[in-house]
Amino acid sequence: MPRSKKKLLLETAKELFGEYGYVETTFKKISERAGVALGLLTHHYGNKEKLFLAAGLDVLEHFLARLRETAGEAPSGFEAVMRFCEAYLDFSVDKNSNWLVLVRCSPYSDMKTKKDRDIMDSLFEQVYRDLESHLERGVKDGSLRKLDAEVTAQVIVSLMVGANRTRVLTPYALPSLYGEVLDFVAKAVRA
Amino acid sequence: MPRSKKKLLLETAKELFGEYGYVETTFKKISERAGVALGLLTHHYGNKEKLFLAAGLDVLEHFLARLRETAGEAPSGFEAVMRFCEAYLDFSVDKNSNWLVLVRCSPYSDMKTKKDRDIMDSLFEQVYRDLESHLERGVKDGSLRKLDAEVTAQVIVSLMVGANRTRVLTPYALPSLYGEVLDFVAKAVRA
Amino acid sequence: MPRSKKKLLLETAKELFGEYGYVETTFKKISERAGVALGLLTHHYGNKEKLFLAAGLDVLEHFLARLRETAGEAPSGFEAVMRFCEAYLDFSVDKNSNWLVLVRCSPYSDMKTKKDRDIMDSLFEQVYRDLESHLERGVKDGSLRKLDAEVTAQVIVSLMVGANRTRVLTPYALPSLYGEVLDFVAKAVRA
Amino acid sequence: MPRSKKKLLLETAKELFGEYGYVETTFKKISERAGVALGLLTHHYGNKEKLFLAAGLDVLEHFLARLRETAGEAPSGFEAVMRFCEAYLDFSVDKNSNWLVLVRCSPYSDMKTKKDRDIMDSLFEQVYRDLESHLERGVKDGSLRKLDAEVTAQVIVSLMVGANRTRVLTPYALPSLYGEVLDFVAKAVRA
DNA sequence: TATGAATGAGATTTCATTCAT
DNA sequence: AATGAATGAAATCTCATTCAT
Numbered sequence: 001m002p003r004s005k006k007k008l009l010l011e012t013a014k015e016l017f018g019e020y021g022y023v024e025t026t027f028k029k030i031s032e033r034a035g036v037a038l039g040l041l042t043h044h045y046g047n048k049e050k051l052f053l054a055a056g057l058d059v060l061e062h063f064l065a066r067l068r069e070t071a072g073e074a075p076s077g078f079e080a081v082m083r084f085c086e087a088y089l090d091f092s093v094d095k096n097s098n099w100l101v102l103v104r105c106s107p108y109s110d111m112k113t114k115k116d117r118d119i120m121d122s123l124f125e126q127v128y129r130d131l132e133s134h135l136e137r138g139v140k141d142g143s144l145r146k147l148d149a150e151v152t153a154q155v156i157v158s159l160m161v162g163a164n165r166t167r168v169l170t171p172y173a174l175p176s177l178y179g180e181v182l183d184f185v186a187k188a189v190r191a
Numbered sequence: 192m193p194r195s196k197k198k199l200l201l202e203t204a205k206e207l208f209g210e211y212g213y214v215e216t217t218f219k220k221i222s223e224r225a226g227v228a229l230g231l232l233t234h235h236y237g238n239k240e241k242l243f244l245a246a247g248l249d250v251l252e253h254f255l256a257r258l259r260e261t262a263g264e265a266p267s268g269f270e271a272v273m274r275f276c277e278a279y280l281d282f283s284v285d286k287n288s289n290w291l292v293l294v295r296c297s298p299y300s301d302m303k304t305k306k307d308r309d310i311m312d313s314l315f316e317q318v319y320r321d322l323e324s325h326l327e328r329g330v331k332d333g334s335l336r337k338l339d340a341e342v343t344a345q346v347i348v349s350l351m352v353g354a355n356r357t358r359v360l361t362p363y364a365l366p367s368l369y370g371e372v373l374d375f376v377a378k379a380v381r382a
Numbered sequence: 383m384p385r386s387k388k389k390l391l392l393e394t395a396k397e398l399f400g401e402y403g404y405v406e407t408t409f410k411k412i413s414e415r416a417g418v419a420l421g422l423l424t425h426h427y428g429n430k431e432k433l434f435l436a437a438g439l440d441v442l443e444h445f446l447a448r449l450r451e452t453a454g455e456a457p458s459g460f461e462a463v464m465r466f467c468e469a470y471l472d473f474s475v476d477k478n479s480n481w482l483v484l485v486r487c488s489p490y491s492d493m494k495t496k497k498d499r500d501i502m503d504s505l506f507e508q509v510y511r512d513l514e515s516h517l518e519r520g521v522k523d524g525s526l527r528k529l530d531a532e533v534t535a536q537v538i539v540s541l542m543v544g545a546n547r548t549r550v551l552t553p554y555a556l557p558s559l560y561g562e563v564l565d566f567v568a569k570a571v572r573a
Numbered sequence: 574m575p576r577s578k579k580k581l582l583l584e585t586a587k588e589l590f591g592e593y594g595y596v597e598t599t600f601k602k603i604s605e606r607a608g609v610a611l612g613l614l615t616h617h618y619g620n621k622e623k624l625f626l627a628a629g630l631d632v633l634e635h636f637l638a639r640l641r642e643t644a645g646e647a648p649s650g651f652e653a654v655m656r657f658c659e660a661y662l663d664f665s666v667d668k669n670s671n672w673l674v675l676v677r678c679s680p681y682s683d684m685k686t687k688k689d690r691d692i693m694d695s696l697f698e699q700v701y702r703d704l705e706s707h708l709e710r711g712v713k714d715g716s717l718r719k720l721d722a723e724v725t726a727q728v729i730v731s732l733m734v735g736a737n738r739t740r741v742l743t744p745y746a747l748p749s750l751y752g753e754v755l756d757f758v759a760k761a762v763r764a
Numbered sequence: 765t766a767t768g769a770a771t772g773a774g775a776t777t778t779c780a781t782t783c784a785t
Numbered sequence: 786a787a788t789g790a791a792t793g794a795a796a797t798c799t800c801a802t803t804c805a806t
Contacts, residue, residue, distance in 0.1 A: 043769070
């Protein structure tokens, strides 16, 4: 329960960007749901794009924190990779994570200025770097087969991205999809 | 090279939906690039959503045809699966395929009426069904390990979706990504 | 009485820019007085600045035409100069000339883009050039004292500008001001 | 160097009104450049129009003082008139005078209440009165030709106004303009 | 005196859609 | 089939002013 109206606006914006996407989320909808004056949005966040950037970064920061908590103390590289994937998929279906902000409002479609995209990109890079380090560890400790950590990280994240979209955006996702995806990863990387 | 203005409008619409996404593609932009009168759009296609549906279906139909051409005469189930994946990824980077219509304009965000979404969904279902049949064939002919064709199809398509987005929407995709993705699939499903 | 709505909008815009200045002239005021839809303004003129440029140029073109008509067939350089000045001052108090567009909306304050200013400037340059040629003629035909035509033109136009502002913008202008101004010019340039 | 924040705000307001004009000068810009709280503006000056009036009057008072200093001890009426004109033009290009407040923000466009306009007008009247008395003196002491002081004052001030606008607002003012203007006045009024 | 969050009216601009020709 | 003028609702954004602290 945010106390300041500024924080309240950010929370409301995250909800609505996730529900409606960037374009259909309007200042009117946000201010009405938050119960504040319309002008407060630009007062605090400057303009719509900056508000969206703030919302996206907020979600991304919580996401990174969750990934790190979860994969942090794994006993092996393989375990770290698996926990990373699990945490990724869990976060994406967590009701409170506002993950949909990142899915519905593709940063690469909705951001007009290169600078804002770069900020998002550089934060997302850290997701890749984390997974890479887990993969390298696994190769070293023998829990994973020999593989190129950089490109494998990109393949695995791609799978997360796709599975996630299938789950949260389509009506035909199978209940066992996430479980199967984890198996799939395990099969492909285990020593 | 479309001869009728109706066809010309559809081609132009596909280009622009792919370049700008649904919302930023306007009737004015389309009619100007196509060099025809503004009013012709509603005259021929009714409204924006119907035009988008026509554009999306057109791309999807070409996509399906390509998948079928390519995977059709494979010597084994495994080969069929691999050719399917290759064709999927190829199509998505083919300059002339207007694939980005399907990427930039998520049917699940940009379509307002359930009816239109259902039409897209049912066509997309066929992509899954095709891959499923290749997987089943592979299990039968022994070129693939024992697996659940339905959910495996969904996992593989998810990987295609994710790899494709990484490639066409982000600036950091590795050149070897698509190759590695194919290896990944091979490793996970081969007998 | 303009027949097309486009022309009607321009006429109305000239009136209102002259009455209220640039900022206080709103699309709402224009469209209401013209009796057309709000959106027609941007449909025909793109945006407010372009509309203003069109209005200003229109007034300026009529102004130039009037100056030329009047000073055209003067019997001497001196007469040409005097008729030029008279026409300048007359035009500025002509109810139908919409001269105030150029006074109230100082092009040098209200135009945001350098390009638009340049267009106005280059048209205004012609006013100077015309007066210069009258002055040169007068020096040659002996009706004027020896003088530098370029800078004298600028001084005389400055006097027109100032007298005009005193007359149309302030409450204390004397009835004999314009007459006296003409005497002033005559005294200063006559041979 | 103003010490109180109230004075600091007035100085900053004069700068900004001169740079941007009345409408584009916002409370936010002023308070940010001055480095004080937004609310202090209305606290000290009531509202925007009153602030503008304070700024305009401040410039006008310094202007009058300068005119009087300079023309005060002239040896003849003619000399007084010439010094008056010189001081007028000098003040208008003095970097520290904030003269542009009076040029960019035409009191006759930007002031909404008649009362505020009247205050400005009555102060400006004194400029005319001063010049008139110099002219009368000149007629009496024989340094000027016989002329109507009241209307001649208005003509001369008009020339100052126009020359000044040409100089500070347009890109094409000639370097010799001010000098030539002074000659022009001399020629027109000298005995 | 000093602060800056908060308000809401109003401005410009966009754009799908309609319609007369 | 073809044109493009015309419409008006809705969006983003600005900003003077108020007010609690």
